[in-house]
Amino acid sequence: MSKTNTKPIAFVRDAMLAEQTPPVLASGPLAWVKRNLFDGVFNSILTLVAIYFVYLIVSGAFPWFYNGVWSTNSLAECREILQGKTGGCFSVLTERWPQLLFGFKYPSEEYWRPTVAFFALFFAAAPVLFNKLPRKMLIITAIFPLVAFWLIWGGSLIVPVMVALGLIVGYVVFTKLEYQSFAMGLIGGILATVIFWSFMGYVTEPLSDVLALEPVPSRDMGGFMLNFILGVVCVSLSLPLGIMLALGRQSDMLIIKWICVVFIEFIRGVPLITLLFVANVVLGYFLPPGSNFDLILRVIIMITMFSAAYIAEVVRGGLAALPKGQAEAAGSLGLDYAQSMRLIILPQALKISIPGIVNVAVGLFKDTVLVSVISMFDLVGMIRGPILASTEWNGVYWELWLAAVLFFFPICYGISQYSQWLERQLATGHR
Amino acid sequence: MKKSVFFGAMTVASLAAGVAAAGTLDDVKARGKLNCGVTTGLVGFAAPDANGEWQGFDVGVCRAIAAAVLGDPKAVEFVPTTGKTRFTALASGEIDVLARNTTWTFSRDVDLKFEFAGVNYYDGQGFMVPKALGVSSAKELDGATVCIQTGTTTELNLADFFRTNNISYEPVPIETNAEAQPLYLEGACDVYTTDASGLAATRAAFENPGDHVVLPEIISKEPLGPLVRHGDNEWGDVVRWTLNALIAAEEVGITSANIAELGAAAGNNPEINRILGTEGTLGEMLGLSADWAKNAIMAGGNYAEIFEKNIGENTPIGLSRGLNAQWTDGGLLYVPPFR
Numbered sequence: 001m002s003k004t005n006t007k008p009i010a011f012v013r014d015a016m017l018a019e020q021t022p023p024v025l026a027s028g029p030l031a032w033v034k035r036n037l038f039d040g041v042f043n044s045i046l047t048l049v050a051i052y053f054v055y056l057i058v059s060g061a062f063p064w065f066y067n068g069v070w071s072t073n074s075l076a077e078c079r080e081i082l083q084g085k086t087g088g089c090f091s092v093l094t095e096r097w098p099q100l101l102f103g104f105k106y107p108s109e110e111y112w113r114p115t116v117a118f119f120a121l122f123f124a125a126a127p128v129l130f131n132k133l134p135r136k137m138l139i140i141t142a143i144f145p146l147v148a149f150w151l152i153w154g155g156s157l158i159v160p161v162m163v164a165l166g167l168i169v170g171y172v173v174f175t176k177l178e179y180q181s182f183a184m185g186l187i188g189g190i191l192a193t194v195i196f197w198s199f200m201g202y203v204t205e206p207l208s209d210v211l212a213l214e215p216v217p218s219r220d221m222g223g224f225m226l227n228f229i230l231g232v233v234c235v236s237l238s239l240p241l242g243i244m245l246a247l248g249r250q251s252d253m254l255i256i257k258w259i260c261v262v263f264i265e266f267i268r269g270v271p272l273i274t275l276l277f278v279a280n281v282v283l284g285y286f287l288p289p290g291s292n293f294d295l296i297l298r299v300i301i302m303i304t305m306f307s308a309a310y311i312a313e314v315v316r317g318g319l320a321a322l323p324k325g326q327a328e329a330a331g332s333l334g335l336d337y338a339q340s341m342r343l344i345i346l347p348q349a350l351k352i353s354i355p356g357i358v359n360v361a362v363g364l365f366k367d368t369v370l371v372s373v374i375s376m377f378d379l380v381g382m383i384r385g386p387i388l389a390s391t392e393w394n395g396v397y398w399e400l401w402l403a404a405v406l407f408f409f410p411i412c413y414g415i416s417q418y419s420q421w422l423e424r425q426l427a428t429g430h431r
Numbered sequence: 432m433k434k435s436v437f438f439g440a441m442t443v444a445s446l447a448a449g450v451a452a453a454g455t456l457d458d459v460k461a462r463g464k465l466n467c468g469v470t471t472g473l474v475g476f477a478a479p480d481a482n483g484e485w486q487g488f489d490v491g492v493c494r495a496i497a498a499a500v501l502g503d504p505k506a507v508e509f510v511p512t513t514g515k516t517r518f519t520a521l522a523s524g525e526i527d528v529l530a531r532n533t534t535w536t537f538s539r540d541v542d543l544k545f546e547f548a549g550v551n552y553y554d555g556q557g558f559m560v561p562k563a564l565g566v567s568s569a570k571e572l573d574g575a576t577v578c579i580q581t582g583t584t585t586e587l588n589l590a591d592f593f594r595t596n597n598i599s600y601e602p603v604p605i606e607t608n609a610e611a612q613p614l615y616l617e618g619a620c621d622v623y624t625t626d627a628s629g630l631a632a633t634r635a636a637f638e639n640p641g642d643h644v645v646l647p648e649i650i651s652k653e654p655l656g657p658l659v660r661h662g663d664n665e666w667g668d669v670v671r672w673t674l675n676a677l678i679a680a681e682e683v684g685i686t687s688a689n690i691a692e693l694g695a696a697a698g699n700n701p702e703i704n705r706i707l708g709t710e711g712t713l714g715e716m717l718g719l720s721a722d723w724a725k726n727a728i729m730a731g732g733n734y735a736e737i738f739e740k741n742i743g744e745n746t747p748i749g750l751s752r753g754l755n756a757q758w759t760d761g762g763l764l765y766v767p768p769f770r
Binding site (some may be wrong): 075076079095096099104105217222277280282283285372374375377381384385386387388390391392394395397 | 450460471472473474475477478479480481511512515516519520523607610612613615632633635636637638703721746747748
């Protein structure tokens with residue numbers, strides 16, 4: 001036994017071999033290429049065909065960008081410079097850039113105002129979008145709509161201040177009456193606000209020069225600014241409205257339930273463009289001539305109603321997905337309807353509804369270009385109307401539509417990325 | 432209760448509309464601005480430039496009316512309208528006059544209750560083909576594919592024309608002029624047909640306009656002119672005679688260069704004196720100042736000057752006067768006398 005131990009065994013290695021690199025085709029970039037691009041005959045052919053198409057697109061598009069002309073004053077001058085070579089005439093973008101952004105009638109020395117409002121929007125939206133930010137930032141969010149209105153439309157700062165005071169008065173009345181009942185407080189608050197606003201004119205008229213910016217009428221708004229105003233305002237208004245409609249549809253109160261059902265089904269059964277025509281054309285017959293019911297306001301109301309109906313259905317889906325036990329549990333804890341909705345039901349239902357709501361929001365933002373058919377000059381309206389109809393730029397297509405794509409894509413993509421992030425944040429494990 | 436309030440509001444609204452329709456001239460004077468409906472953009476006829484100023488042939492008519500009524504060619508609020516919204520905008524009183532290359536037809540005049548104040552451009556439907564096709568007359572177009580805007584009178588005119596000449600064609604429906612341009616260039620259709628002025632503007636935007644020809648046949652009548660609402664004859668007269676003044680100014684030789692001199696004092700041509708208000712009371716009869724026509728002509732020049740500046744032969748659009756020449760030059764412009 002000991003004998004066998006003392007004798008070294010010839011075929012057992014006692015020193016480790018140095019680690020070797022794996023074969024070239026088993027790991028590393030070449031292996032990746034083989035595994036992902038040339039795995040079998042069929043996949044290899046597909047890869048080659050795809051590469052060929054990519055080559056075609058790049059070789060076709062590259063000279064167009066590379067030879068692009070950026071500083072002429074008309075399409076004819078572009079063609080003179082290019083002398084028959086392939087090349088984009090991007091000068092239409094540089095020459096008409098302010099028009100693409102702000103429309104053709106917004107006074108050029110006031111461009112800073114919508115720009116400031118745009119950047120302020122990020123600060124105002126941040127605390128709503130990211131709940132790790134300090135809650136005090138919500139004050140910015142509350143003030144922002146009034147300041148943005150003042151910046152974009154101009155006029156005296158007194159007007160938005162009085163509007164805000166009206167809301168505060170309404171809130172105070174609401175809190176005073178709330179102990180009687182919620183509905184009583186709500187009605188009282190709304191009445192107080194309306195009464196305050198209707199007497200507001202006596203203060204704002206004489207003070208119309210105080211802190212006044214040059215007023216810009218609504219029909220002078222245009223370009224991407226108009227899309228953005230419509231998109232932001234309508235999304236933020238239609239979300240609460242849609243939630244209320246969804247709750248109303250599930251209500252036990254018959255009249256409220258049927259009002260909500262009829263509203264949702266009617267709006268969903270009508271194309272948006274029809275509603276826009278109604279806003280633009282048909283309302284003109286009913287309003288006295290010269291009455292100042294702002295066109296943008298009419299369009300905002302129509303788009304908001306439209307998307308609110310869709311959001312209501314999305315939220316209803318979220319509510320329906322919750323087990324009934326949640327509501328019963330809330331009831332057994334002694335919570336009333338408002339509390340159980342606010343604390344138990346809605347947070348869960350809305351979390352389920354996030355993808356659907358984001359879908360509606362992205363669609364809504366893109367649908368704002370439909371206002372171009374009712375002769376409003378949003379981004380698409382500017383391109384189709386004034387720019388393509390000018391003698392200088394008649395015949396420039398690709399450059400302008402590509403620019404429109406580049407305006408919309410980052411925002412829509414950003415919204416959808418945010419929603420995915422939000423879903424991950426709120427994932428508390430239902431699967 | 433609610434219902435009666437609603438109907439009451441509607442009655443007030445319709446009453447107000449009735450009052451407004453009865454005195455557009457007074458409304459415009461009181462407002463200090465003319466609301467003029469134009470297109471959202473048509474090359475040469477109306478489009479805002481890089482500074483946001485509206486330019487074009489139809490815009491010139493708006494400015495002349497504003498100058499005649501208010502003395503200021505800048506006192507115009509241009510209201511852009513599409514083909515779909517233009518008539519309701521006029522009927523609802525949102526605009527005072529529509530100057531948007533609108534064809535004067537029976538049904539628009541009679542059935543839609545509008546009044547055409549005259550014709551500022553005589554257009555007609557034509558054909559454009561690539562030179563390489565080797566066609567010199569529309570009657571040789573047997574079997575051709577034709578790009579055509581759907582839902583327009585051009586579509587019906589085209590069908591009529593091919594039927595009368597007993598030849599066949601294949602329509603390629605398109606939505607807008609802007610859409611037709613690339614389609615035609617890519618060869619999706621052999622022929623493009625629309626109003627002759629539109630053809631000229633489209634051709635002017637091509638990279639090689641020389642490779643395309645506009646055929647000589649004009650197959651329809653398209654008299655384009657400004658229009659107002661039925662039933663307000665005073666306002667209709669103002670628009671009609673402002674347009675007439677621009678045309679008459681060319682005929683008698685009033686231009687923006689010599690108008691200051693001619694209008695300073697009565698000269699020895701009585702017609703010029705009556706137009707410019709140095710003699711007679713024509714302005715008073717219209718309810719305007721004596722120098723109304725002078726202001727209108729000074730706004731952008733006479734008819735010929737507005738034409739040459741916006742769509743004439745020296746512009747990229749390059750339209751010749753053709754039918755739109757004075758009757759003395761073999762055209763159709765023939766205004767009643769200023770007397």
